[in-house]
Amino acid sequence: MSAPEISVLPARRDDLAAIMALERAGFPAEEQWSERSWQGELLGERRTVLIARAHHPVGVITLQTTDRSADLHRLVVAEQHRRRGIATALIRAGLLAVSHHGARSVLLEVAYDNEAAIATYQRFGFEQLAARENYYGPGRHALILKFWDLPRWAESQLAAESGDGREELE
Numbered sequence: 001m002s003a004p005e006i007s008v009l010p011a012r013r014d015d016l017a018a019i020m021a022l023e024r025a026g027f028p029a030e031e032q033w034s035e036r037s038w039q040g041e042l043l044g045e046r047r048t049v050l051i052a053r054a055h056h057p058v059g060v061i062t063l064q065t066t067d068r069s070a071d072l073h074r075l076v077v078a079e080q081h082r083r084r085g086i087a088t089a090l091i092r093a094g095l096l097a098v099s100h101h102g103a104r105s106v107l108l109e110v111a112y113d114n115e116a117a118i119a120t121y122q123r124f125g126f127e128q129l130a131a132r133e134n135y136y137g138p139g140r141h142a143l144i145l146k147f148w149d150l151p152r153w154a155e156s157q158l159a160a161e162s163g164d165g166r167e168e169l170e
């Protein structure tokens, strides 16, 4: 489902408090990132931090581009706004941004039992690359997911935006 009233824009330093509110509501205490970690994302080099806003922030994503690859570090959407395509809009905008910065693929780690996140990433086109046992602690395994052909995907998105894809749909 689309969320036309949502805008996705780069985060500003003064969004930190709103990001922390999303973080605390979105993850159990033992999995929460600290304010310092988020500050590192907002101030760090080659980071792409984007916020989805309705009237107020309802979701955030952060990625880091390293040479020809990017890592998707974090994604969270406020509970009452889920299943409306907001994470998908954030991932799409994030991937277009890191593609623009030269990344050709995107990697991420996700807890093996985080069904909502795995479904969101797989539906978007991420594929399982590997599994890491006890990655987050005893019994807390991780999956490594990869989005492979970023340049080709980005090209198709931009072509669709500019109307080049219209003939294919007709």
Ligand SMILES: CC(C)(COP(=O)(O)OP(=O)(O)OC[C@H]1O[C@@H](n2cnc3c(N)ncnc32)[C@H](O)[C@@H]1OP(=O)(O)O)[C@@H](O)C(=O)NCCC(=O)NCCS
Residues within 6 Å of the ligand: 001, 026, 027, 073, 074, 075, 076, 077, 078, 081, 082, 083, 084, 085, 086, 087, 088, 089, 110, 114, 115, 116, 117, 118, 119, 120, 121, 123
């Ligand atoms: C994972 C998360 C970001 C998804 O956000 P969202 O805005 O609800 O995702 P979308 O609306 O874009 O979902 C896209 C598709 O993913 C799948 N999906 C998303 N949530 C799902 C769920 N709970 N169960 C099954 N499928 C799900 C669906 O196919 C969905 O499409 P549909 O609603 O048309 O069926 C959100 O659940 C969240 O913030 N979770 C807590 C934080 C977290 O775990 N972050 C990821 C790890 S860093």
